[in-house]
Amino acid sequence: MSLDASELEKLRAAFDAATFVDGRETAGWAARTVKQNQQARAGDPAMDAMRTLVAERLQANPLFQMAARPKALTPILLAHYEPGMTYGTHVDDALMHGLRTDLSWTLWLDEPESYDGGELVIESPSGEAPIKGPAGAVHLYPSTTLHRVDPVRSGIRRVAVGWVQSRVREGERREILFDLDSARRALFEQSGKTGAFDLLSKSFANLLRMWADA
Ligand code: NI
Numbered sequence: 001m002s003l004d005a006s007e008l009e010k011l012r013a014a015f016d017a018a019t020f021v022d023g024r025e026t027a028g029w030a031a032r033t034v035k036q037n038q039q040a041r042a043g044d045p046a047m048d049a050m051r052t053l054v055a056e057r058l059q060a061n062p063l064f065q066m067a068a069r070p071k072a073l074t075p076i077l078l079a080h081y082e083p084g085m086t087y088g089t090h091v092d093d094a095l096m097h098g099l100r101t102d103l104s105w106t107l108w109l110d111e112p113e114s115y116d117g118g119e120l121v122i123e124s125p126s127g128e129a130p131i132k133g134p135a136g137a138v139h140l141y142p143s144t145t146l147h148r149v150d151p152v153r154s155g156i157r158r159v160a161v162g163w164v165q166s167r168v169r170e171g172e173r174r175e176i177l178f179d180l181d182s183a184r185r186a187l188f189e190q191s192g193k194t195g196a197f198d199l200l201s202k203s204f205a206n207l208l209r210m211w212a213d214a
Pocket residue numbers: 090091092104147
């Protein structure tokens with residue numbers, strides 16, 4: 001993502017000054033039984049400024065635009081895990097704040113070596129993939145999955161998380177659009193605006209027109 005070092009520092013400082021409440025307040029009734037973390041209270045001006053900053057950076061990121069094709073973002077949650085805190089296996093609610101959640105994302109604020117445990121683990125047909133990103137990185141994944149945050153053993157895990165309603169509901173379609181868009185951009189880099197580029201662009205635009213919710 002395009003959060004620079006000074007913005008990350010500002011974000012971490014705002015976290016240190018924030019008031020945290022029990023994360024169960026924003027979880028669905030079943031997820032609540034496995035959620036043990038803390039979240040920044042809504043309505044805190046310093047943290048609201050941070051939420052705005054993260055949303056702006058996310059929306060300005062070309063890769064995020066290509067992968068998510070966002071129609072709208074939910075409000076951002078700022079979560080904090082101390083040793084022993086965890087978020088057990090759950091599926092995210094399908095509807096939040098009047099939006100359909102197609103994609104979930106996590107932005108890490110801390111370097112992975114600064115805390116033990118706290119991996120984001122996403123279940124997939126090919127097994128489990130534990131993820132612990134570098135500070136400033138964002139991981140985007142389908143909201144349709146079962147996933148969890150393993151217990152933090154030492155240190156502090158601070159993350160921003162949120163959800164995206166995509167203009168393209170189906171993940172397989174988003175993947176086709178991502179590949180076609182990537183291919184036509186690579187072709188343009190290599191050989192400029194050729195006939196092949198125009199045809200690929202036409203197919204990409206027409207598939208997007210066929211599949212997108214306006
Ligand atoms: Ni979740």
